[in-house]
Amino acid sequence: xxxxxxxxxxxxxxxxxxxxxxxxxxxxxxxxxxxxxxxxxxxxxxxxxxxxxxxxxxxxxxxxxxxxxxxxxxxxxxxxxxxxxxxxxxxxxxxxxxxxxxxxxxxxxxxxxxxxxxxxxxxxxxxxxxxxxxxxxxxxxxxxxxxxxxxxxxxxxxxxxxxxxxxxxxxxxxxxxxxxxxxxxxxxxxxxxxxxxxxxxxxxxxxxxxxxxxxxxxxxxxxxxxxxxxxxxxxxxxxxxxxxxxxxxxxxxxxxxxxxxxxxxxxxxxxxxxxxx
Amino acid sequence: xxxxxxxxxxxxxxxxxxxxxxxxxxxxxxxxxxxxxxxxxxxxxxxxxxxxxxxxxxxxxxxxxxxxxxxxxxxxxxxxxxxxxxxxxxxxxxxxxxxxxxxxxxxxxxxxxxxxxxxxxxxxxxxxxxxxxxxxxxxxxxxxxxxxxxxxxxxxxxxxxxxxxxxxxxxxxxxxxxxxxxxxxxxxxxxxxxxxxxxxxxxxxxxxxxxxxxxxxxxxxxxxxxxxxxxxxxxxxxxxxxxxxxxxxxxxxxxxxxxxxxxxxxxxxxxxxxxxxxxxxxxxxxxxxxxxxxxxxxxxxxxxxxxxxx
Numbered sequence: 001x002x003x004x005x006x007x008x009x010x011x012x013x014x015x016x017x018x019x020x021x022x023x024x025x026x027x028x029x030x031x032x033x034x035x036x037x038x039x040x041x042x043x044x045x046x047x048x049x050x051x052x053x054x055x056x057x058x059x060x061x062x063x064x065x066x067x068x069x070x071x072x073x074x075x076x077x078x079x080x081x082x083x084x085x086x087x088x089x090x091x092x093x094x095x096x097x098x099x100x101x102x103x104x105x106x107x108x109x110x111x112x113x114x115x116x117x118x119x120x121x122x123x124x125x126x127x128x129x130x131x132x133x134x135x136x137x138x139x140x141x142x143x144x145x146x147x148x149x150x151x152x153x154x155x156x157x158x159x160x161x162x163x164x165x166x167x168x169x170x171x172x173x174x175x176x177x178x179x180x181x182x183x184x185x186x187x188x189x190x191x192x193x194x195x196x197x198x199x200x201x202x203x204x205x206x207x208x209x210x211x212x213x214x215x216x217x218x219x220x221x222x223x224x225x226x227x228x229x230x231x232x233x234x235x236x237x238x239x240x241x242x243x244x245x246x247x248x249x250x251x252x253x254x255x256x257x258x259x260x261x262x263x264x265x266x267x268x269x270x271x272x273x274x275x276x277x
Numbered sequence: 278x279x280x281x282x283x284x285x286x287x288x289x290x291x292x293x294x295x296x297x298x299x300x301x302x303x304x305x306x307x308x309x310x311x312x313x314x315x316x317x318x319x320x321x322x323x324x325x326x327x328x329x330x331x332x333x334x335x336x337x338x339x340x341x342x343x344x345x346x347x348x349x350x351x352x353x354x355x356x357x358x359x360x361x362x363x364x365x366x367x368x369x370x371x372x373x374x375x376x377x378x379x380x381x382x383x384x385x386x387x388x389x390x391x392x393x394x395x396x397x398x399x400x401x402x403x404x405x406x407x408x409x410x411x412x413x414x415x416x417x418x419x420x421x422x423x424x425x426x427x428x429x430x431x432x433x434x435x436x437x438x439x440x441x442x443x444x445x446x447x448x449x450x451x452x453x454x455x456x457x458x459x460x461x462x463x464x465x466x467x468x469x470x471x472x473x474x475x476x477x478x479x480x481x482x483x484x485x486x487x488x489x490x491x492x493x494x495x496x497x498x499x500x501x502x503x504x505x506x507x508x509x510x511x512x513x514x515x516x517x518x519x520x521x522x523x524x525x526x527x528x529x530x531x532x533x534x535x536x537x538x539x540x541x542x543x544x545x546x547x548x549x550x551x552x553x554x555x556x557x558x559x560x561x562x563x564x565x566x567x568x569x570x571x572x573x574x575x576x577x578x579x580x581x582x583x584x585x586x587x
Contacts, residue, residue: 045432094308124326147315206411259409
């Protein structure tokens with residue numbers, strides 16, 4: 001059977017150069033993080049460090065206020081992710097399986113809001129948080145992000161596919177909807193949880209606009225803010241490229257490690273995120 | 278946990294809505310209350326609030342003052358017109374370059390990687406990997422990789438007599454370099470969706486096409502793969518267009534809106550004005566909201582007419 005496409009050899013001839021181009025920034029960032037600042041300007045075209053140095057790492061750890069920013073980022077990311085899963089699974093289950101008046105209309109309304117980006121709403125939310133004296137607190141970084149139309153959608157689409165026998169068996173045993181949900185349905189929903197976990201984790205970890213507006217106090221900065229505001233801003237005046245690339249590595253290390261461990265799940269989640277709307 | 282709904286909760290077949298009493302319905306509805314309450318406060322109310330604010334003059338000191346359509350006329354015909362129209366222009370240029378770039382490259386990579394190949398998973402991971410890096414990290418890395426004085430490429434190319442354009446002081450080239458970074462960063466999304474689309478095509482169709490005279494690879498792609506990928510392409514055009522119109526961080530990190538504010542996108546305009554000219558920022562946000570709604574309406578129309586499975 002002949003399928004379409006070019007021969008394997010020709011495919012590799014095209015793929016290998018593109019792969020090198022894609023990997024190159026990554027390799028350059030890692031190598032540059034071991035360059036002293038003098039080396040960057042003295043041998044600007046050198047790929048490898050002339051004098052290897054490990055000084056950038058301790059230096060940037062303190063300049064970034066790394067541990068504090070890591071803590072802030074982890075608290076924000078995990079809280080939002082966990083909240084989205086709980087709130088989204090509850091609502092998604094109801095929209096998929098439980099009956100009540102106006103259910104489908106409500107779901108359509110929520111679907112409709114999926115396309116409204118945070119970029120449009122950050123000003124009014126900022127003003128609300130400011131009025132509540134929530135700016136520069138964890139709740140400002142967490143609470144507004146918990147209700148996610150996308151998470152509700154993912155869970156609803158998942159619960160719709162589960163055979164009804166599972167619930168009926170639980171009901172015969174006299175379980176109400178909450179017990180059925182927590183003891184039967186939620187334990188089954190690992191793949192939906194994984195999808196929401198991965199996408200929300202990545203989105204929150206990488207988010208810059210939200211902390212930039214809601215938490216301006218350096219003690220409440222996230223890692224992305226530390227890199228953008230602390231290291232990169234003003235770097236044009238006396239660029240310390242080695243430190244900047246160390247910063248790039250330090251803010252990326254957690255999601256990259258997660259990706260290396262769970263590549264299949266990442267790719268599957270991103271594919272699932274495209275099937276929305 | 279007040280649920281005593283017992284056997285009637287849920288969607289038991291043949292049971293009409295009226296088959297549930299009020300208490301059971303309330304118990305079922307209660308599952309959605311956390312989501313609805315949070316959405317009411319942080320989604321529905323802010324939509325109303327941003328529209329209301331767009332009719333107010335306010336710099337966050339004192340109290341807002343109703344000014345009717347002043348903010349809109351300010352943006353569309355008056356003082357801020359220059360910055361706002363320019364930001365719309367920057368966003369449009371960015372979308373026009375970024376959206377086709379990621380779709381075309383994503384399609385090429387998907388076609389190359391769809392079938393069995395040694396190292397296929399490895400290649401796929403390499404092209405996908407930038408998706409997990411933040412725009413801040415990618416932006417900072419590309420800023421210095423392509424820096425006109427210290428950058429690696431600039432220096433290497435200088436040896437063979439080629440000078441990189443000074444994209445930090447030229448707004449057109451600034452946008453182009455943001456597009457390069459953006460394509461590297463997000464092409465994995467288009468690639469993954471195209472691979473899924475290609476794998477969904479029945480292999481027998483290709484055999485049938487070959488019998489019908491589609492001999493070359495190009496002919497089979499042109500007459501089988503491409504038409505059957507139209508739903509995927511439509512979806513990617515829409516999601517990538519909306520996504521690219523929201524671009525803020527790539528510019529904030531790489532060009533910092535410069536030189537002289539010439540690379541500020543729509544969201545960047547909102548970000549630069551919200552503290553001092555809150556009403557103007559909200560008028561821009563409201564116009565942007567209307568624009569997103571129009572794009573989505575077009576999406577619904579197009580996907581329905583092309584019999585999209587999504």
